Structures are given as structure tokens and as C-alpha cells.
Amino acid sequence: MTPVPLTWYFDFISPFSYLQWQRLKPLLREREKAGEPVRLVPIVFAAVLDACGQKGPAEIPGKREFTYRHVLWLARQAGVTLHFPPTHPFNPLAALRLSIAAGDTPEAVDSIFDWLWTQGRAGDSVEALVPLMAALDVPAEALDADATKTALRANTDAAIAAGVYGVPTLAVNGELFWGNDAFDFALAALHDPAVLSDPEMQRVSALPVGLQRRR
Numbered sequence: 001m002t003p004v005p006l007t008w009y010f011d012f013i014s015p016f017s018y019l020q021w022q023r024l025k026p027l028l029r030e031r032e033k034a035g036e037p038v039r040l041v042p043i044v045f046a047a048v049l050d051a052c053g054q055k056g057p058a059e060i061p062g063k064r065e066f067t068y069r070h071v072l073w074l075a076r077q078a079g080v081t082l083h084f085p086p087t088h089p090f091n092p093l094a095a096l097r098l099s100i101a102a103g104d105t106p107e108a109v110d111s112i113f114d115w116l117w118t119q120g121r122a123g124d125s126v127e128a129l130v131p132l133m134a135a136l137d138v139p140a141e142a143l144d145a146d147a148t149k150t151a152l153r154a155n156t157d158a159a160i161a162a163g164v165y166g167v168p169t170l171a172v173n174g175e176l177f178w179g180n181d182a183f184d185f186a187l188a189a190l191h192d193p194a195v196l197s198d199p200e201m202q203r204v205s206a207l208p209v210g211l212q213r214r215r
Helices: 015-033 045-052 063-078 093-101 106-118 127-136 146-161 180-191 199-205
Strands: 006-010 038-042 169-172 175-178
Touching: 006 015, 015 038, 015 063, 015 106, 015 180, 038 093, 038 106, 038 146, 045 146, 093 106, 093 127, 093 146, 106 127, 169 180, 175 180
Parallel strands: 006 038
Antiparallel strands: 006 169, 169 175
């Protein structure tokens, strides 16, 4: 049987995606040696938020500032270098399309994350990414190609259809694990699917809604 691939949904706009990427890279190498695929799927986080009727953390005053401080603290705790880009939120479409045009290889994804979040450079336009495109041997016209745009839309639509509601999300055997803080939970389920099947896990998965807030 073909191994069920792990699927990682991410957007370069997300600092939490950057942090989880640092933890995911060793797993990618481990799975590659075992011949077990990991799909790297760039998606448009804003489109996911729209589909779910949500605001992003950076769109909520107070939460935006807290999130930036929190992610910086988390990076320092983990020993990960993190420098925010010049502005945030920023338009990530050029970076997402660059990843697709470069084949969504681990090397390309790592280079783009490094550009944005390790070096803290701008990535909100094709022009801002010119040096990185040269390093990845991707011509500028590839980012504007219909095939690249279509692939990004297809990635995002498929993620929404799969139930993805945020980034980063790691899909393990069809189960979704959202957020950098869920990474250990995802690994536990990867190594032992029974983690999700005990009676209390099953009970909370079908827990009735007791109150709904009026909108």
C-alpha cells in the first residue's frame, strides 16, 4: 500500500508557521529516509479566514500586539532566530506563488521562510523577492503564470474543503492538528492512532453544543 502522506498547510504570513517549520524539518528528513511522503501545501490564510467568517489575530487590536510579543518569546525559548518583516500583516501572494513555482520543495520553502522570518526581509511583492527568485532559479514571469495562480487557488480550496480553518495545520491520516502548539499532539497521533480513539476523546469529539452566541 502507498503510505498515507502527511500534509502540512501553511502560509508565509504566519510566524507560527515559521516556528512549526523549524520543528517539521527533522520530521521531513526522517520521513524521506523511510520513503513516506510529506506534502507541503502553501495556502492563502486570508481566504481560509473568509471562508470561516473569522478575523486573523493581527486584525484584532490588542491581540495583534500580544501575538507578536508571544511569538517572539516562543522563538527565543526554542532558540530560533526570528526577525519580523518590515510590516505585518503583509501581502503573501508573491511568496506563496514563488514556493509553487519552485516546486514546493523543502529547500524552497525553507529559503522563503528564512528570507521573511530569519532575515526579516520584505516579501510583499515580486520586486521584493527578486534576489530570492534568482537564488531559487525562478523567473519573475513564473509567479504571474496562470498555472501558478491556479495551483495556489486549488491548494486553498482543497484545504477549505478538508476543514482547515487556520495555519499551520498538519493533517495526519486525515485528522487535522492546528497550530504550532499542537505539533506534539500530531506526532503522538502519528505514532499511535489510538491516541484519538479512547472513550473520552470520542465523547468530546461529539459533545453537544449547549449555547450559541448571537451574532
